Amino acid sequence: MVSMDPSIWIAAFFTIAATSYAFRDNVVFKFAEYTFIGVAAGHQIVMGIKNIRDYGWTKIMEGQIIYVLVFVLGIMLYARFHREYYWMYRFPIAFLVGNGVGISIRAAIHSDFIVQVAQTASTPLIGGGAMGTINAIITFVGAVTAIFHFIFTQENLHEGTLGYIPKIGRWLMLLAFGASFGNTIMSRFGMYQGRIIFLLRDWLQLV
Amino acid sequence: MSVWEKLTSLPREVVMGLVIIAMLIPALSPLGLPLMTGQMSQDWYDTIEALPEGSVILFDIGYGSGGYPSLGPGTIAAFHQIFENDLKLVIMATALEGTLMYPLVMAAVQPESNYGAVYGEDYVFIGYIAGTQTAMAGVLGDLHELVTNDYQGNPISGMPLMDNVGGADDFAIVAYVTTSGDVAEGWVYQAYSQYNRDVLGGTLSMMTTSIKPYYDSGQLLGIMDGVKGAADLEFLTGHPGDAIVSSDILTFTQTLVLIFIAVGNISWFMQKQEGSG
Amino acid sequence: MDYKRDIPLAITFIVGVIAIGDYYTGIEAVTQTFNVIKNWGIVLQGFALGLGAVNLFRVHGRRLSARKEGTDWYFSGWLLLMLVVFIGLGLVTGEYEQGATYSWLYNAIYLPLGSTMYSSLAFYMAYGAYKVLRARNFDAALLFITAVLVIFGNTPIFPAIYPGFFHMREWIFGPIVSGAYRGVRIGIGIGAVVLGIKTLIGMETGYLGRR
Incomplete structure (x- = not known):
């Protein structure tokens, strides 16, 4: 029994239409x-306007x-978007960048470094x-040698016997990137499977 | 054209067609294979289990439609466990579509009918807040200074749950599920490093490796590793859902990928041998 | 003094220093000021969300008005129509994304398109695994080995036959991934802090755009 809900039909159409590119580019x-x-x-x-209303407009209404x-x-x-007054855009963006940078580096130094x-x-x-x-x-070797691999200011670190340190780092990183690739395959299939389940269960109602 | 060359030059349409067939077969007749739960998901589950009754969790829905098939089932399983254990939930969204993921998750969990939970007393959704790390710092810093209404515009000041929550100190733990690297790192930066809160992180599997160092150093107490982590949580909480169904499909699709890798490499190796011979 | 550049640079510096000062000094006045800055930042981010859409209006509006052959201008018209419909539904009702019609259209159009567009890379992953993932040399072989072992561990049927596949996957995610990615993470931390400081003191000005 196929679904009679028009929204399910539209969703099924767009699912198939978006998938069709995997086979060949087409007008659908x-x-x-x-x-x-x-x-x-x-x-x-x-969502932008709602955000402005909730966190900006309400404050003005409260008298701020x-x-x-x-x-x-x-x-x-x-x-x-204006050729002449383009420079005015720099004031708000400077505010956003200053806030973003300040808020993230103060904690990044703790989380990612210390x-x-x-x-x-x-x-x-x-x-x-x-x-x-x-x-x-x-x-331990992985962490230390991976850091060594990214030190480019000392050329001699990458040469001769010493060069094995960053080389080991690269090998261990390649092993780790392989794990990442393996997980990426699972991740992508995990996402598409959701659409297959939708088509079979909600649209065609076969399962 | 040798047989090896033919094997490495299957048309794209054939490969894609085989992938679709590999997804359809197990979806139509599931195998019900047993699951082995990973340590990262086990730690997520154990962390929630260890929380005292009535503890408040700040939960971020940091994904939209793209991440829902992978992360939605995990969020549903996590919410089941939270409501079952009589914990309180303050939910927010750092993703633009988060407010539209919320009803999908809640329709599956049904906290009112399944657990007798009451909106405003046991859980509240404060909606989407722009700015990622700024939003996180805002909610953890002084929640009432920033947020005055819930996602539907109702004032949060009269809600029993929100009257007891003012900022980071009132949350027993911060949990997030996201498709964004900035959000995944951001919660560790803001909740752990800035406000000294325990954190649980859920991401797509492909991001797990990059946040693994946080887990090793105790900055994340558990990780929900994409669809695999979601299936683990569904199994651990006893609420099987789409992620466990997906595990069956994964068996077929990933076996097919392994066959592709084997065929591609054997053919490539044999062609090389023929060339050098 | 070039006020068009110097004032923005000063804003970045002052706002950034207050944010950092809030963390390191714990002075109440700094925290209060930073609370205001955070709230302003959230409102400004809301404004910034419209930038992409305005750009789309400009580009596709031009294509629509030119109606040149071979430019698929009718698709541009459709794009703008969908854009206006969603904005209209969200704003006119006053219910934003919570309106019934909005949710209906979201579930029928945006949800399937978002999840399919995002996930259809699965097909290319499969095709890439078939065409490109080769153990061509020592470096590639290293990546190849862990990729294959992790796929074995991630595929439920193999651990069901032999649990060692799963334990091997868990082990790879132990010392191998932890060690290498910890090194990468430390590198990211140092890089982020250095770039941040350069931005705050005005040595990095790319965000200001053209001169």
């Missing part, structure tokens, strides 16, 4: 592609008149049986 796919871009941009605007300044800055973003270095330094290389020792050594 192009239709789906343009639809997707239009809808995505429309949704983005709707200073928020008018944010609206002025927000409108200045659109000077980007904690990672401390973890590497504090893990005992020997202990936890033979397997535990082997694992700890591989992890």
